[in-house]
Amino acid sequence: MLAPVAHILPLTTVRRERMLPVPGRVTVRMEQKVNPLDVVAEANYGGEHLLIDAGHELGIRPQEAQRLIQVKAGDMLSQGDVLARRTGLGLQTVHAPASGRVILVGAGKILMEVGATAFELRAGMPGMVTRLMTDRGVEIKFNGALIQGVWGNGEINIGLLFPILTSPQEALVAARLDVSLRGSVLLAGTCSDPAVLQTASELPVRGLILGSMSPTLIPLASQVHYPIIVVDGFGQRPLNEIAYKLLTTSAKRETTLNAEAFDRQAGTRPEIFIPLPVTQEPPTPNEMESFAPDQAVRLTRDPHAGKVGTLVSLPPGLVAIASGLRVAAAEVRLDSGEQFLVPLANLEVLV
Amino acid sequence: MPGSVVTSDSLLAVDVGTVSTRAALFDVVEGCYRFIASGQAPTTSGAPLKDLGEGARQAIENLQTITGRTFLGEDRHLIVPIKEGKGVDAFAATFSAGAAVKTVVVGLLNDVSIESTQRLARTIYSRVVDTIGLNDKRKPEQQIDSIVRLRPDLILVGGGTDNGATRSVQHLLETIGLACYILPPENRPALLFAGNKNLAEEIKSSLQNLTLSLSISSNLRPALETEDLQPAQIALAKLYTQIRRSQMGGVDELNSWAGNSLMPTAHAEGRIIRFLSQVYDSSKGILGVDVGASAATIAAAFGGELTLGVYPQLGLGEGLASLLRYTNLNEILKWIPLDIPAETVRDYIYQKSIYPASLPATPEDLAIEQALARQTLSVAFNTLEKDFPRQINRAAPGLAPYFEPILACGSVISRAPTLGQSLLILLDAIQPVGITTVILDQNNLLAALGAAASRNSILPVQILESGAFLGLATVVSPYTTVRPGTPILTGRLVYQNGNESQIDIRQGALEVLPLPVGQSGRLHLKPLHHTDIGLGPDNTHDAGFPVTGTALGLVIDARGRPLHLPSEPARRHETIKKWLWTLGG
Numbered sequence: 001m002l003a004p005v006a007h008i009l010p011l012t013t014v015r016r017e018r019m020l021p022v023p024g025r026v027t028v029r030m031e032q033k034v035n036p037l038d039v040v041a042e043a044n045y046g047g048e049h050l051l052i053d054a055g056h057e058l059g060i061r062p063q064e065a066q067r068l069i070q071v072k073a074g075d076m077l078s079q080g081d082v083l084a085r086r087t088g089l090g091l092q093t094v095h096a097p098a099s100g101r102v103i104l105v106g107a108g109k110i111l112m113e114v115g116a117t118a119f120e121l122r123a124g125m126p127g128m129v130t131r132l133m134t135d136r137g138v139e140i141k142f143n144g145a146l147i148q149g150v151w152g153n154g155e156i157n158i159g160l161l162f163p164i165l166t167s168p169q170e171a172l173v174a175a176r177l178d179v180s181l182r183g184s185v186l187l188a189g190t191c192s193d194p195a196v197l198q199t200a201s202e203l204p205v206r207g208l209i210l211g212s213m214s215p216t217l218i219p220l221a222s223q224v225h226y227p228i229i230v231v232d233g234f235g236q237r238p239l240n241e242i243a244y245k246l247l248t249t250s251a252k253r254e255t256t257l258n259a260e261a262f263d264r265q266a267g268t269r270p271e272i273f274i275p276l277p278v279t280q281e282p283p284t285p286n287e288m289e290s291f292a293p294d295q296a297v298r299l300t301r302d303p304h305a306g307k308v309g310t311l312v313s314l315p316p317g318l319v320a321i322a323s324g325l326r327v328a329a330a331e332v333r334l335d336s337g338e339q340f341l342v343p344l345a346n347l348e349v350l351v
Numbered sequence: 352m353p354g355s356v357v358t359s360d361s362l363l364a365v366d367v368g369t370v371s372t373r374a375a376l377f378d379v380v381e382g383c384y385r386f387i388a389s390g391q392a393p394t395t396s397g398a399p400l401k402d403l404g405e406g407a408r409q410a411i412e413n414l415q416t417i418t419g420r421t422f423l424g425e426d427r428h429l430i431v432p433i434k435e436g437k438g439v440d441a442f443a444a445t446f447s448a449g450a451a452v453k454t455v456v457v458g459l460l461n462d463v464s465i466e467s468t469q470r471l472a473r474t475i476y477s478r479v480v481d482t483i484g485l486n487d488k489r490k491p492e493q494q495i496d497s498i499v500r501l502r503p504d505l506i507l508v509g510g511g512t513d514n515g516a517t518r519s520v521q522h523l524l525e526t527i528g529l530a531c532y533i534l535p536p537e538n539r540p541a542l543l544f545a546g547n548k549n550l551a552e553e554i555k556s557s558l559q560n561l562t563l564s565l566s567i568s569s570n571l572r573p574a575l576e577t578e579d580l581q582p583a584q585i586a587l588a589k590l591y592t593q594i595r596r597s598q599m600g601g602v603d604e605l606n607s608w609a610g611n612s613l614m615p616t617a618h619a620e621g622r623i624i625r626f627l628s629q630v631y632d633s634s635k636g637i638l639g640v641d642v643g644a645s646a647a648t649i650a651a652a653f654g655g656e657l658t659l660g661v662y663p664q665l666g667l668g669e670g671l672a673s674l675l676r677y678t679n680l681n682e683i684l685k686w687i688p689l690d691i692p693a694e695t696v697r698d699y700i701y702q703k704s705i706y707p708a709s710l711p712a713t714p715e716d717l718a719i720e721q722a723l724a725r726q727t728l729s730v731a732f733n734t735l736e737k738d739f740p741r742q743i744n745r746a747a748p749g750l751a752p753y754f755e756p757i758l759a760c761g762s763v764i765s766r767a768p769t770l771g772q773s774l775l776i777l778l779d780a781i782q783p784v785g786i787t788t789v790i791l792d793q794n795n796l797l798a799a800l801g802a803a804a805s806r807n808s809i810l811p812v813q814i815l816e817s818g819a820f821l822g823l824a825t826v827v828s829p830y831t832t833v834r835p836g837t838p839i840l841t842g843r844l845v846y847q848n849g850n851e852s853q854i855d856i857r858q859g860a861l862e863v864l865p866l867p868v869g870q871s872g873r874l875h876l877k878p879l880h881h882t883d884i885g886l887g888p889d890n891t892h893d894a895g896f897p898v899t900g901t902a903l904g905l906v907i908d909a910r911g912r913p914l915h916l917p918s919e920p921a922r923r924h925e926t927i928k929k930w931l932w933t934l935g936g
Binding site: 001002004022023048049050051103104107111113150151214215216218233234235236262264265266267268287288300301302303305321322323324325326327342343345346348 | 392393395396401409449490529672694698700701715716769
């Protein structure tokens with residue numbers, strides 16, 4: 001049976017496509033080294049539009065107005081430029097209300113795009129450009145540690161990792177944040193206090209990694225300008241042991257947070273990158289796995305949510321669990337030696 | 352058995368849900384269609400495969416293992432029709448996988464064409480992101496900017512009565528056309544026009560090249576007082592498949608296997624409910640409910656007229672976090688018979704939205720999951736109920752209309768650990784009135800039957816009567832305004848063998864009289880104190896009502912309509928536990 005997969009890896013190679021939402025221009029070259037905040041492509045995106053009804057302005061029929069229009073699609077105009085002019089006794093002129101580009105002209109109307117803003121696509125990860133997709137984006141290759149999360153606030157940044165927890169379940173409080181943490185990427189267990197996010201914003205920090213977060217913080221966390229990545233889920237769940245060990249042993253390393261939204265259809269997840277030097281390129285992790293013995297698995301739901309164990313066996317058929325449901329399940333053993341049945345639906349294979 | 356009316360065709364039906372893909376096999380056994388078996392696999396419409404065909408193949412392979420038959424060739428393509436003893440005679444497919452389709456609704460007046468077009472949007476897995484109409488205060492360029500920013504997958508346009516004025520609709524269409532022109536070709540939406548038929552040709556010539564796919568249907572509001580959604584619903588179901596083709600792989604292949612009849616699961620469920628309403632010619636409505644990961648779907652048909660509502664925002668999967676926009680934590684908490692803090696329920700909702708396929712593994716989690724099912728179903732039913740035909744029978748305003756039967760699917764209901772839990776979820780959420788049979792679709796066959804109904808009208812009827820669906824209970828839900836504890840119903844249940852059970856019901860009670868599957872009886876009821884059992888106050892049938900055996904038997908739900916739960920938590924918990932215990936745990 002196909003299994004959901006998440007990556008928590010001390011050393012791996014990953015390739016990620018970074019794509020513009022609309023066609024634009026790629027600004028990097030092949031094999032160029034990039035940092036997470038580097039712009040790799042840009043496009044004009046989402047300008048506002050103006051629809052000027054020349055016929056209405058001139059008080060004439062659309063067909064007549066169409067003949068008087070003096071601009072065409074593609075023209076760049078400055079504010080005040082003449083769009084249409086009616087000569088003779090009733091001299092009247094229609095001017096461009098703002099600077100911009102003519103998109104379309106027809107039926108006595110002019111559609112203009114004004115105030116187009118440049119959209120800059122950032123690399124989102126450190127690495128090397130390994131593929132260029134004309135007008136659309138790039139592929140970037142990364143070597144190092146990779147930790148995927150389950151929730152991100154959409155921001156990207158890079159900084160030195162600073163663990164501020166003594167155990168995976170330690171709750172982060174605002175008093176723990178002081179000026180010495182300014183510019184760091186913080187690692188903590190759980191958080192349910194809005195003051196933490198506000199104080200971190202004021203310092204400011206370059207990022208925050210949490211094992212879990214109260215869902216009541218989502219609105220605030222979505223507004224702050226530093227990346228927040230939740231690794232294991234919502235509520236008061238400890239940071240899983242593998243991520244805890246990997247991240248706490250990476251203190252003071254340069255760490256990138258790409259807090260992209262978790263989108264199953266698109267295949268995007270929030271990701272933490274810690275670049276490491278390699279002499280030989282480590283293998284790329286599998287994106288697809290079937291459940292099998294000896295796999296490392298993360299338990300996603302209570303009573304063991306956030307725990308990491310080893311899949312021991314896959315009993316045939318359906319088995320009854322404590323809730324009374326009969327489900328396909330796996331026997332899972334934790335590091336503590338504790339062993340129990342877990343619904344396959346509540347497991348994620350860590351590779 | 353009437354072998355003559357049954358063509359000896361086997362049918363394989365696949366339903367691709369958000370979480371699971373199921374393959375069900377139907378075949379002729381002793382002259383009648385029977386459900387043979389089903390196979391299941393995880394849905395693969397999302398990353399990394401982004402191809403729902405792989406999940407479909409795995410579900411079919413699972414079915415091959417179960418049945419020992421071969422449906423796929425060595426190239427893993429479906430063999431249809433049968434060749435050399437391998438494959439199936441016919442294939443049907445339905446799907447609900449994928450995020451809700453972002454939809455912009457366009458019409459003229461809010462309470463006329465816009466309302467009808469919104470109703471149309473609710474018949475597929477859609478999320479209305481903007482509504483544009485005559486009363487919209489925005490300038491055309493602001494409406495254009497909104498569409499460009501939102502990048503809808505679909506624009507639904509209604510408006511204008513047939514042969515009526517066209518100018519206002521033309522203005523709106525000009526705005527839509529400009530927005531589509533600005534959007535990059537790969538981001539252009541599909542468009543369905545179901546307004547003034549006189550504009551059809553003009554729309555074809557002006558918008559054909561500016562949309563992903565253009566569909567023109569007959570007017571959903573041909574006259575001011577007339578609404579006819581059915582042709583537009585059929586066109587929309589087809590257009591939905593077109594939209595999904597551009598979003599996920601495998602749609603074309605599945606559609607080709609199905610002879611171009613791939614359809615949204617909810618559409619197929621609606622078809623079978625309408626079909627049954629026509630076949631059974633009941634004076635009551637027929638109700639189908641489906642609480643799934645992708646959406647809560649309600650289909651109600653009265654005299655062959657279908658009212659369908661699909662609510663992706665009320666699904667129990669990825670979109671679950673949005674539930675709190677439509678209800679509040681207290682409304683969910685009230686259904687939980689355990690002392691669970693509100694924060695825990697909130698955390699559960701958000702954790703489930705991260706792991707939509709996950710299952711409740713503890714009794715506490717199960718209680719939360721079932722409370723969520725009650726609340727989503729209740730919100731969905733009460734929302735759609737406003738669209739039911741006005742002339743239908745009810746015991747009192749604000750109560751559910753009379754239904755016979757109620758069909759329920761969705762794992763949270765149909766695969767609850769006990770049948771009592773399944774029934775109580777349905778009774779609490781729908782609060783039916785009168786006498787009704789509750790049927791469980793434990794094998795998720797409803798959509799398959801809907802997809803098959805158009806090409807084989809015998810199959811759904813024979814499958815429904817074959818035992819593939821579980822008769823859960825015959826429920827009597829009296830309506831009365833008397834105080835709790837007052838006697839409201841007396842009577843007797845006479846079994847086939849002549850034995851009798853006496854019935855004396857007081858307001859507030861929930862009681863069960865066993866009548867196992869395979870047995871039948873006659874129920875004699877005498878309402879007291881103006882109690883209504885669906886025939887009007889104090890009315891009954893002197894000859895009694897025929898009752899057939901079901902898994903739980905005869906359930907008399909006199910807890911009150913609408914149902915009021917004790918406000919004090921400990922008492923409420925005890926009350927719900929008592930009800931569950933009454934229904935067998």
